[in-house]
Amino acid sequence: MIETNDLSKQFHDFVAVDGVNLSVGSGQILALLGQNGAGKTTTVRMLTALLQPTRGSARVAGYDVTKNGHDVRASVGVLTEHHGLYMRMTAEEYMDFFGQVYNLDPSLRKTRIENLLEYFGLAEAAKRRIGEYSKGMRQKLALARAMIHEPGVLLLDEPTSAMDPESARLVRDEIARLKSTQRTIMLCSHNLTEVELLADKIAIIYRGRILVQGSLDELKRDVFGLPEYVAQFAAEWDADGLALPKGMELLEKTATRFKVRVEAPGELNPILLKRLADASAPLVSFQEEARTLEQVYLKVMASARGKEHVQ
Amino acid sequence: MFNKLRPVWLVARRELRDQFRDWRVLLPMLILTLCFPFLMNEFAKETVDYLNQFNANLVLERLVPISIMIIGFFPITVALVVALESFVGEKERGTIEPLLTAPFDDWQLYFGKLLVGAITPLIASYTSIGLYLWMIHRQGLTFPDGMVMLQLMLLTTAHAVVMVSAAIVISVQSTSVKAANLLASFIVIPVAILMQGEAVMLFWGNETVLWLGIAGVVIIAVLLIRVGIAHFEREYLLGREIDTLNLKWIARTFWRNFTGGAVSLWDWYRRAVMSSLRRIFSAFLIMVVVAAVSLWLSYDWVMVNVSDAVSRASPEALKKVEENIEELPEFSSMSGHLDASFLFLNNTRSMATILLAGLTSFGVLGVMIYMLNIGLIGGVYALFKLLGVSPLPIFLAGILPHGIFEIPALMIGSAAVLYIGAVIVTPQTGKSMGEVILEMMADWAKLFVGVVVPLLAVAALIEAYVTPVLLLRVLGGGMR
Numbered sequence: 028m029i030e031t032n033d034l035s036k037q038f039h040d041f042v043a044v045d046g047v048n049l050s051v052g053s054g055q056i057l058a059l060l061g062q063n064g065a066g067k068t069t070t071v072r073m074l075t076a077l078l079q080p081t082r083g084s085a086r087v088a089g090y091d092v093t094k095n096g097h098d099v100r101a102s103v104g105v106l107t108e109h110h111g112l113y114m115r116m117t118a119e120e121y122m123d124f125f126g127q128v129y130n131l132d133p134s135l136r137k138t139r140i141e142n143l144l145e146y147f148g149l150a151e152a153a154k155r156r157i158g159e160y161s162k163g164m165r166q167k168l169a170l171a172r173a174m175i176h177e178p179g180v181l182l183l184d185e186p187t188s189a190m191d192p193e194s195a196r197l198v199r200d201e202i203a204r205l206k207s208t209q210r211t212i213m214l215c216s217h218n219l220t221e222v223e224l225l226a227d228k229i230a231i232i233y234r235g236r237i238l239v240q241g242s243l244d245e246l247k248r249d250v251f252g253l254p255e256y257v258a259q260f261a262a263e264w265d266a267d268g269l270a271l272p273k274g275m276e277l278l279e280k281t282a283t284r285f286k287v288r289v290e291a292p293g294e295l296n297p298i299l300l301k302r303l304a305d306a307s308a309p310l311v312s313f314q315e316e317a318r319t320l321e322q323v324y325l326k327v328m329a330s331a332r333g334k335e336h337v338q
Numbered sequence: 339m340f341n342k343l344r345p346v347w348l349v350a351r352r353e354l355r356d357q358f359r360d361w362r363v364l365l366p367m368l369i370l371t372l373c374f375p376f377l378m379n380e381f382a383k384e385t386v387d388y389l390n391q392f393n394a395n396l397v398l399e400r401l402v403p404i405s406i407m408i409i410g411f412f413p414i415t416v417a418l419v420v421a422l423e424s425f426v427g428e429k430e431r432g433t434i435e436p437l438l439t440a441p442f443d444d445w446q447l448y449f450g451k452l453l454v455g456a457i458t459p460l461i462a463s464y465t466s467i468g469l470y471l472w473m474i475h476r477q478g479l480t481f482p483d484g485m486v487m488l489q490l491m492l493l494t495t496a497h498a499v500v501m502v503s504a505a506i507v508i509s510v511q512s513t514s515v516k517a518a519n520l521l522a523s524f525i526v527i528p529v530a531i532l533m534q535g536e537a538v539m540l541f542w543g544n545e546t547v548l549w550l551g552i553a554g555v556v557i558i559a560v561l562l563i564r565v566g567i568a569h570f571e572r573e574y575l576l577g578r579e580i581d582t583l584n585l586k587w588i589a590r591t592f593w594r595n596f597t598g599g600a601v602s603l604w605d606w607y608r609r610a611v612m613s614s615l616r617r618i619f620s621a622f623l624i625m626v627v628v629a630a631v632s633l634w635l636s637y638d639w640v641m642v643n644v645s646d647a648v649s650r651a652s653p654e655a656l657k658k659v660e661e662n663i664e665e666l667p668e669f670s671s672m673s674g675h676l677d678a679s680f681l682f683l684n685n686t687r688s689m690a691t692i693l694l695a696g697l698t699s700f701g702v703l704g705v706m707i708y709m710l711n712i713g714l715i716g717g718v719y720a721l722f723k724l725l726g727v728s729p730l731p732i733f734l735a736g737i738l739p740h741g742i743f744e745i746p747a748l749m750i751g752s753a754a755v756l757y758i759g760a761v762i763v764t765p766q767t768g769k770s771m772g773e774v775i776l777e778m779m780a781d782w783a784k785l786f787v788g789v790v791v792p793l794l795a796v797a798a799l800i801e802a803y804v805t806p807v808l809l810l811r812v813l814g815g816g817m818r
Contacts (some may be wrong), residue, residue, distance in 0.1 A: 072576065075437055077435070077572050077576060078576070097441050097443060098442060100441040100442075103439070105435075107435040107439070108435075109433075110436075111433040111435050112433065113433060115356050115359045116352075116355070117354070125436075128345070128441070128442070129441070169436075
């Protein structure tokens with residue numbers, strides 16, 4: 028698991044990370060979102076004991092990043108911003124090198140290398156020099172390297188950035204599988220659709236500070252307020268006589284649709300739907316107004332910039 | 339222990355494999371290994387033919403070891419290329435981060451790189467030497483004896499380690515391969531000077547001196563390795579600093595450390611200078627001990643060797659010396675040449691020399707110059723004794739008055755240089771090597787300006803205006 032407490036990093040006069048508090052348990056995926064230079068990579072580097080925090084603390088896989096750097100590094104798998112592949116090596120040699128780095132015995136190493144290369148579709152190119160690989164193949168190999176020692180914690184920086192849709196899907200499936208095996212995963216990504224699909228928790232970082240964090244639903248609620256539902260009719264229908272259940276607020280109404288804000292959708296929506304049916308409303312659809320992670324992200328960022336502007 | 343060393347070999351082996359796939363490393367190494375013994379052999383043949391005309395057998399005998407040292411050195415130059423880009427090259431290629439996130443200790447990574455930097459060039463170097471020896475054997479030239487060969491092999495190995503460890507220090511501290519290559523002259527020039535010195539030692543043929551030389555090179559190698567490990571920082575390697583000379587930052591850092599935040603001259607002395615004096619206290623004590631040792635050594639050496647030489651000298655030689663002494667000007671007429679500003683500038687220059695020499699050798703050469711300066715007193719004292727003149731009154735009149743100021747100044751300045759060397763080889767968490775050197779330079783400058791210069795100025799005034807008067811009184815103007 029990953030736990031940080033007031034984690035901060037300052038380079039001379041520049042504050043890269045400022046008082047970050049995160050908690051990611053086993054079998055959870057946390058997505059860290061933010062602009063380039065917001066502090067994501069610095070946070071990951073502190074969590075891999077590459078950088079020493081200037082303030083605060085962090086524990087990764089049960090080890091303190093300041094005191095047990097060696098143990099932290101042995102327990103995490105990292106996909107770095109730069110893949111760091113040795114171009115004159117073959118994929119097989121490269122994986123074997125890292126297998127030895129993590130002290131895997133030869134037979135286990137061989138099996139893992141075969142399985143990972145096979146899974147990522149690199150088995151046929153295993154004996155080719157990495158320099159001859161495409162960008163996507165390199166990305167997959169770097170990811171396979173991060174997994175060779177089956178670490179309990181994975182820190183993945185843009186895991187699908189250079190991949191074709193098929194490979195990206197493969198990687199997403201693998202991340203989901205790893206999650207199901209109780210791994211702790213931290214994901215830095217600009218692909219918000221992917222984050223929506225994978226993440227249990229999302230944190231948005233701006234200029235080193237975490238602006239918001241929580242599950243996607245929590246973020247939506249925090250940023251946009253209560254969920255909103257739209258009822259769409261096949262023809263004009265007068266909804267004036269319709270009594271909304273308590274806890275529902277009418278936001279807008281036209282002849283063919285209306286929008287309500289709902290405090291407890293699970294409880295109130297069935298009541299409203301029953302009333303609509305009783306009133307023989309020509310209902311075509313009743314669905315939550317789409318509020319994507321992208322909207323949440325953009326609103327949070329705009330708000331942060333606005334506050335900054337005011338200040 | 340094996341488990342601790344395993345990662346070292348792992349890092350080295352991977353890079354070795356990489357090296358042997360890179361023709362840009364292999365080709366020069368092969369050329370240097372295979373061609374230079376032939377070239378050197380041809381040169382040696384021509385030299386032999388030439389020198390045989392003069393029956394200069396001794397020169398020929400000494401030429402072979404020097405040739406072996408040079409031949410062994412050429413392939414080692416490749417080590418520089420490999421080692422210079424060991425860390426900074428990986429940083430530029432973006433391969434450093436996965437390596438740094440691996441569960442290696444700093445020293446394991448460091449020694450892995452050191453090993454790979456030295457191993458291939460050394461193999462090439464030994465091969466080259468072997469090839470040359472085979473050629474010598476075929477020509478029937480005199481083979482160096484076993485001890486000299488052992489010394490040559492040790493020297494070659496030490497050269498490789500010195501160059502690789504220095505290159506790695508540069509590689510760890512550089513922000514680009516280009517910058518590292520530019521800084522390489524700081525390795526090439528001192529090593530070239532070092533080899534000239536070693537060539538002189540080989541020509542001299544004094545085994546003991548050569549052993550001392552080898553010991554010196556090994557100490558430098560060990561110190562360089564220590565510096566490399568002390569300043570190895572994963573954080574710095576991942577930094578994004580660019581190669582811009584930040585003069586503002588340099589000036590600010592220096593000034594901040596020089597002034598120590600003082601608000602007045604008195605405050606500066608009280609806070610900044612005193613704290614620097616406290617910091618160098620241990621080094622100062624070492625300087626006191628070193629002074630005592632050098633005084634005794636030079637006194638003893640003169641008493642033993644000079645009296646021995648005088649007793650063995652021919653009457654003609656002694657007469658010649660006497661004639662030379664006769665030719666010296668009267669002491670009273672000499673005093674006019676030694677004005678205070680000359681003395682002050684001369685002593686200041688000595689202090690600057692100690693600093694420069696110390697900076698290039700972790701303080702060691704600086705201390706050696708200091709020893710020489712202090713040692714002279716012991717030697718001169720012994721000479722007076724041998725001449726049958728009571729040295730004590732001369733020393734009380736000729737050295738003590740200005741020495742009270744000059745010797746502590748010399749001790750403080752040299753102690754500060756030794757302290758710089760000690761700090762450079764000590765881990766300084768969170769600071770780049772440049773930062774550490776700037777802080778140390780500011781510390782030295784503080785002591786130089788605040789303590790050494792005033793003491794030297796007072797000493798120069800006394801030496802110019804008081805010491806000659808006292809000496810004339812003691813010697814009565816008759817001593818040449």
